[in-house]
Amino acid sequence: MEDNDVDTVFGIPASHVIEIYDALRDSRIRTIVGRNEQACAYSADGYARRARRPGVTAVTGGPGLGNIVAGLQTAWSDSSPLVAITSDLSAELRAAGRRGIPHETFDSRGLAAATGAAVTTADSSGELYAAVDDALAASMAPRRGPAVALLARDALESGWTAAPTSPPRPRRQADVPHALIAQAVDALTSARSPVAIVGHGVLWSDAEAALAEFLGRAAIPAITTSPAVGALASSHPWWAGTMGDRSAKELIQSADLALVIGSSLGAASTDDWRWGMPAALVHVDVDPEEFGRNYPASLAIRCDARHFLESASGMLAPVGDRPGLVAAKRPRHPWVDALDSALPVGPTTIVGDVSTTLRWLVRSLHASPRRRLLMPWNSMGLGWSYAAAIGAQVAAPEDAVVSVMGDGGALFSIGELATAVEHDLPVCLVIFNNRSYGVIAELQDSLFDGDRFGVDLRTPDFAAVANAFGVRSWKVDSPRGLHDAVAQATTTRSPSLIEVAISLEDFV
Template structure:
């Protein structure tokens, strides 16, 4: 037994559970925890210039590794400023831990107007996390932080929050040294349901496998299932790279849409099936749906013909083993899928200049590099045409679509993968949400290459106002700084390019420099074609 403060218990628990980096901004309520972090030699602290940046960097760390990404902010405005990042982590199923404070214990709930007080601070935290709780006394600290790790890492991974009152962080008690948390195993696939799934699959002539973020650890099993059935695999955002997207059985969404016309079985693995139900919004006649998902509530939200509540890898493995005993391998359909890919790629070349710029980025970015999209014209297009070769290499914001998450998130990705290339793409509007983190990139030498597509507008909003609302423009045109000069004022090298070949040269140089860089790409206002006909295709006639 050792006498430790609440702050020390939390810090040592983070380290015991594999956390090696904490992002954040120190503040008065958190001083005793901040000091405990400062004395924990194996934890790196990266301070940001905005609380939202700290939350997004923790998200980037978690989304690109599957490990816990941790950040700390003061209560009240600090928590609220980082709230968008917690929303992103919740929507994108990332294990992000927020450690925050509260006002003094005896003043909670009294409404006295204390520094950073919220009417219901813990309720606010609980509203944007999978689980959150308060440490009221150091004797509770170990069990509370252990439960936070269990919640984040079991079942469907999502963020958790821990708060402690200002006075509690410095209080001490005798406790055992923190140990790694034991995460409960996932549910075992039900053999009877596996047999039913095999029967459903055996009747299908044209199955489609849709993978999401829940399938990121199931790549080998999904590849085996796809080969056994000669079924194509597609993904929208989170599942990109689960099957390498240059695999003969992989189809990017525009090609998968063409196959969808004759699909008779949709096999969803770790996916909300957003692409089919929210984007395509047209169901082939007689379609049946089989789902494998660790979250049982998914079977209620979108009820399938058969739902297997299981870990994606274990459920798919059980399916493959039973199928292999009763089903002969089907003839290769690689030639059919190659034709669909060729036709879809040719059609998508109409989405200019985004397609050309994205093709250049893919050619320059190493195969094992990370690509962080953004809510922008080029980001929307990337979901349709940017191939990814391994899970977690395409980092997205999930269904929240938070404007401004991209650059900050990319910094967290790079911290987690210092030896890998990391490129973020942003629009001018989104980049300005977190431009201050250029100072963080410079101070900590976080070598992200930020590509800013500057069309002097919130481009999607502007197009909708033009096409749907009689060209009545409201708040969509932007007056921007000189991004090259702005980056250089932070001590970050930058350049401006006008075409895809210029981007090729600039990106090669930037990646070779192994330093933070900004590349501004000039796009005429209104000069980018809409990718939405491919994201929301018209129903077949």
């Protein structure tokens, strides 16, 4: 791992991975011990998204592997390089079937692979290094995604052999297809009303600056998908809102060409593909399997987003007179405005969760490359945010990190307050408490005439729970109170929790 510049591992020591933790103790790698394996996987995912490199978790096989399935699935769905290092039984015991052995699993490889993760294995000590090295490499190319290294118990017990003397394999960059990019530039300059749709591939390629320069030279409006919020500052003159805004939909429908950069145009971004797209669609992505998957492309360009944007900017001639963009109007919401205005001016990461608040964060937050918004967008697993925020804070200690959750999601990971305290991670957890699974309550109201079932929750006094962990807390019931609490919490730089009393209707 050190050879691949891994600097942090999230996990829980256990008997079947005890050798891994013994090695970590004597390494340069920081170990963040969590309180359950699912949270450890979410933390590694949050680390990966903020650091834009593999986030690593080390957990036991059997129940530990089972507990990280949601994390692996979320990482696969959102193309995040989460790497799990875990144990497996020896080849002999795997072949013998159920024997009542602690931590046995019917099919560890099949369980991991079912999440979409790449799987590597080691059945001897000589294969351990390669299994981990291959998993780290698989997580980053060509499309990022999860990987699992399954290390047999007898291999771990035999001890690690010396690492190969050759340096780590180089990460080869694909050739930049300049001829195809030139075709795209010609199509853009010939179009009367082109529009750019920006996906999170721009973030993974560190292309925010290249995107801003390209749009300024091309003079075309850009719409960000929800996972790409912050790739372009909302103050940029050619920012035209986010997918989901009515104005964005109208802009796309009136366009004669769409330039799609680093987005698959999946169901969550296009209202289950109800959004129409122009017949002229230039699609740029590192993964050729995305071309035509959801919308047909008139020109498909396999290329890293940053390389495309930099190359295209160099080819652009003055565009002449193109109609100016009417500044996008961000929908306002009093609670989001209060949070937004209280955040520090320095680098900030807001981590959303699946809740009624998320749609308003996406639409109303003043996002930029220095004010990022992370979220579990496609898989939409509840309870991701706080554990992921811990990982983001480890990846970027200088950031103010704020996790925004509902009360239902917060109870998935409330035990990770202990992790934040133990490792002195100044994450601010904001819990909007409407005492319900709000998203499902809204759906039941819509489909069943207000006849709800299983969505009204009995929640604890979250502030008191925080105090029991030694975490500073606030209880507020107004936007002004939220503003003041967030301002104080992000200034003190210690773990904190803010419980916000709201009604279900506050985020409709």
